Amino acid sequence: METVLAFIVIFGALVFFHELGHFVFAKRAGILCREFAIGFGPKVFSAKRGETIYTIRLLPIGGFVRMAGEDPEMVELKPGHRVGLIQNEEGLIEKIILNNRDKYADLLVVEVEYADLEKELIIRGFEDDDDEVLKTYKLSRKAVMVEDKVETQIAPWDRQFASKTLGQRAMAIFAGPMMNFILAFVVFVLIALMQGIPVNDPVLGEISPDGAAQKAGLKAGDEVLSIEGSEINSWSDVVDVVRKHPGTEVMFTVERNQKTLDIPVTPKATDAEGKKIGLIGVMSPIEKSPLKSITYGAKETYGWTVEIFHMLGKLVTGQFSINALSGPVGIYVSTETVAKSGIFYLMKWGAILSINLGIMNLLPIPALDGGRLMFFAAEALRGKPIDRHKEGIVHFIGFALLMVLMLIVTWNDIQRFFLQ
Numbered sequence: 422m423e424t425v426l427a428f429i430v431i432f433g434a435l436v437f438f439h440e441l442g443h444f445v446f447a448k449r450a451g452i453l454c455r456e457f458a459i460g461f462g463p464k465v466f467s468a469k470r471g472e473t474i475y476t477i478r479l480l481p482i483g484g485f486v487r488m489a490g491e492d493p494e495m496v497e498l499k500p501g502h503r504v505g506l507i508q509n510e511e512g513l514i515e516k517i518i519l520n521n522r523d524k525y526a527d528l529l530v531v532e533v534e535y536a537d538l539e540k541e542l543i544i545r546g547f548e549d550d551d552d553e554v555l556k557t558y559k560l561s562r563k564a565v566m567v568e569d570k571v572e573t574q575i576a577p578w579d580r581q582f583a584s585k586t587l588g589q590r591a592m593a594i595f596a597g598p599m600m601n602f603i604l605a606f607v608v609f610v611l612i613a614l615m616q617g618i619p620v621n622d623p624v625l626g627e628i629s630p631d632g633a634a635q636k637a638g639l640k641a642g643d644e645v646l647s648i649e650g651s652e653i654n655s656w657s658d659v660v661d662v663v664r665k666h667p668g669t670e671v672m673f674t675v676e677r678n679q680k681t682l683d684i685p686v687t688p689k690a691t692d693a694e695g696k697k698i699g700l701i702g703v704m705s706p707i708e709k710s711p712l713k714s715i716t717y718g719a720k721e722t723y724g725w726t727v728e729i730f731h732m733l734g735k736l737v738t739g740q741f742s743i744n745a746l747s748g749p750v751g752i753y754v755s756t757e758t759v760a761k762s763g764i765f766y767l768m769k770w771g772a773i774l775s776i777n778l779g780i781m782n783l784l785p786i787p788a789l790d791g792g793r794l795m796f797f798a799a800e801a802l803r804g805k806p807i808d809r810h811k812e813g814i815v816h817f818i819g820f821a822l823l824m825v826l827m828l829i830v831t832w833n834d835i836q837r838f839f840l841q
Contacts, residue, residue, distance in 0.1 A: 424757040442600030450589040453489035490581030498536035601779030608772040610718035617707030632702015643675040667699040787819025
């Protein structure tokens with residue numbers, strides 16, 4: 422149960438902040454955001470606040486912000502359509518009833534002759550009781566179309582994604598991955614503030630119970646002067662010497678309470694990366710500093726970003742097999758393992774996943790944010806946007822291929838973790 426909760430919290434946070442980036446910058450640009458969704462597939466939960474429906478969906482494979490003008494959104498009113506109109510106190514049309522008109526009282530029924538719901542915001546038509554006089558009805562900017570009792574707000578052209586400047590559109594798309602990097606940075610800073618920052622001083626940190634250091638009599642705060650006569654100047658020196666002596670007694674010379682002590686320690690032999698290394702069960706020394714925590718957060722975010730790009734390079738050059746990739750199932754299993762190590766390891770795992778999500782979304786692959794940005798770059802070079810229909814086909818194909826890849830990766834995860 423703890424693993425399920427940990428997975429839900431981590432997945433939910435990564436997707437929420439990613440989509441929040443899209444949402445905030447879209448709203449700042451004046452774009453009508455119809456839906457803010459966590460997950461794909463059937464709705465599990467939905468609630469409408471203002472103009473936006475907030476939903477949680479069944480499949481935990483991402484999320485989306487549905488912006489006005491991005492997809493076919495509503496029925497096009499063509500000449501000959503009969504619709505019911507409801508006016509507000511100012512005489513503007515606030516509801517356009519497409520069917521089930523008999524369920525509404527005092528409805529103005531009109532046969533449409535012309536309609537523009539984006540720029541002119543008008544409907545022209547003939548009323549039922551007067552088929553000779555053509556009348557024009559002005560729409561409220563927040564008018565809704567009602568079909569089968571489902572209301573869909575119209576989107577004036579200036580509220581649609583395509584009406585915004587190239588910079589505004591690019592920022593609304595880039596903001597998603599950007600928020601993942603910001604989230605990772607904040608989490609690393611919180612870890613540093615709560616747990617402390619590792620420092621490279623040759624001073625023993627927390628001593629693990631039943632470890633070689635504890636059995637030998639070493640204590641937290643001991644300053645290591647030398648090991649086997651070799652001078653020690655940093656924590657890295659301590660680690661290097663200990664790793665080279667698995668199962669072999671070494672003499673620690675330490676300073677404790679202004680006294681110099683010689684303490685023999687036998688590092689425990691442990692398998693790591695195909696060879697034996699020595700461990701004594703001592704944590705590195707740490708310090709707590711708000712300013713250094715910010716620096717630590719930036720360094721960790723940068724370091725893991727470089728590492729993930731390095732792994733991507735191996736995937737492209739064939740040094741890294743696609744079978745080693747993990748989907749939701751693999752992430753769930755890894756989360757279970759990490760959760761057993763404690764909250765700080767779980768937080769770090771979440772931060773690394775957030776960086777990974779940000780990088781993956783910036784790849785120039787159709788249907789991903791990077792693919793969208795690639796089309797914006799082409800628009801900037803051409804001086805005009807690429808045909809939306811052609812771009813939509815490319816993104817649809819990209820999305821289909823991504824779903825196939827997700828199925829393959831998920832099947833590999835199931836085989837690796839549950840069928841072996």
